[in-house]
Amino acid sequence: MLNVVLNIFSVVSIQSYIILSAVLFSIGVLGVLFRRNAIIIFMSVEMMLNAVNLLLVAFSVYHNDANGQVFVFFVMAVAAAEVAVGLAILVTIFRNLHSIDIDELKNLKW
């Protein structure tokens, strides 16, 4: 049983990690809404996922609970699978339309 706290939270408060994760998430949202290139939208989604991962790990260390880090492990696994399928869809779209501009995918629009 340790009486002295040995990790980062004796130097940096948890608030900094919350704000950092919130700012990274907002930058990811900006990237999704701002660009037309489908690959950059994909990368912004990965940025959002990483911001949430960072916050989960920070709270897991804060509460001394290993469940947060296990959840981050699964989130990373799901993100990897999602990137594989998403890029396959992107390649198929590119093969049919010869462009990955998302404003050209408007066949379902009224």
Added chain:
Amino acid sequence: MTVFSRNPVHSILYLVIFFFAITGHYLLLNAQFLAMVNLIVYVGAIMVLFLSTIMLMNLNQETEQHKPALARIGAVIASGLLMLVLVAVFKRADNMPLPPDQSPMLSTVKNLGAVLLDQYLFPFEFSSVLFLSSMIGAVLLSKKEKAAEAR
């Protein structure tokens, strides 16, 4: 820089720097296993996949038109408001007390493996089914339609 760069390859390289920075944060938080997994999975696998896809489709020129100005202003306002709300909600959390019992052995591979394979055994095995389905989907989506061409 990832969001605003004109060339997609530059965006990918900035995202690689982003992932290295997040790995550094994990190391600051004493999460050794997750830092290395982050490096290997994200930088080593996902970014390589992005780069190979861009190189395959030859998208490294900056041939993107911009969204209409109204949509871009709306995007900046929406994400700026989101950031404002999130930061304002958590601004008063700066004097939270630290829970007393913290151990540096929390994030070691041994401890995380014990939790992962004990409580989370079923999601762990089921994620293998997830990977199998995503692999089958990716391969199926990439096959050329030989039946349509042979007709």
